[in-house]
Amino acid sequence: MRYFEDIELGEKASFGHYEVTRDEVIAFASLYDPQPFHLDDEAAAKTFFGRLSASGWHSCAMTMRMIVDNMGDKKQASLGSPGVDELRWLKPVYPGDTLRCETEIVEKTPSRSRPEMGSFKSKITVFNQDDEPVMTLKTIGLIRTRPAE
Template identity: 75%
Template structure:
């Protein structure tokens, strides 16, 4: 199990493989982001997207699926997240795209008020099959501390 103490600032990783399907794009959009360019080919063709595209929120959800799968694979003692900073949709995601993630740990610190947990910040960039970035975000993760009774370094 990976704990706060095991996280190294500057560590980079690459993971994930998510195939974007037309059916999933339309299903997600009809439930959560029912704008015409996410639902209808003709309407999408009249926009700057040029064709049916995934909702940015769908791209976030697909990214989350890859992030969680990576955490499970590495048995991370994750405790959730207090939020995301600097979310950017850089390029449209289309049915037929295959997504992957590259991440880098930017910083970490022990919680002063909750010594049993640490907080780390990482940048995640999502790429399509052409190695073009389609989304980026800085996420804040909470993670268990291996030894909560150890002194907090300042």
């Protein structure tokens, strides 16, 4: 089990391989972000995007999937997250793109009021297949401290 004490400031990881499909872009947008440039080729061609593009919220969801898949069998004493800071969509994500993530632990703080937990911030950069950053965000994770033996 990975606890607060096991997280190292400056720790980095590179992972993920998510292939963005046209059907998924349209399905996500149909449910959660039904703007024309996420749903229709002709409408998208007339916009800044130039063609059908994924919703930024879909990019976030695909990133979360890569993060969870990266955990695999590595159990973490996670307590969830109170939120995300500094979310930026830098470039459009298009059907046919392949996404990957790089993360770095940039802050680690023990709780002052709850000694059984701490928090950490990770800077996440999502890249496309051309190694172009398409999204950045800072996540805040809550995690248990190692139980006393």
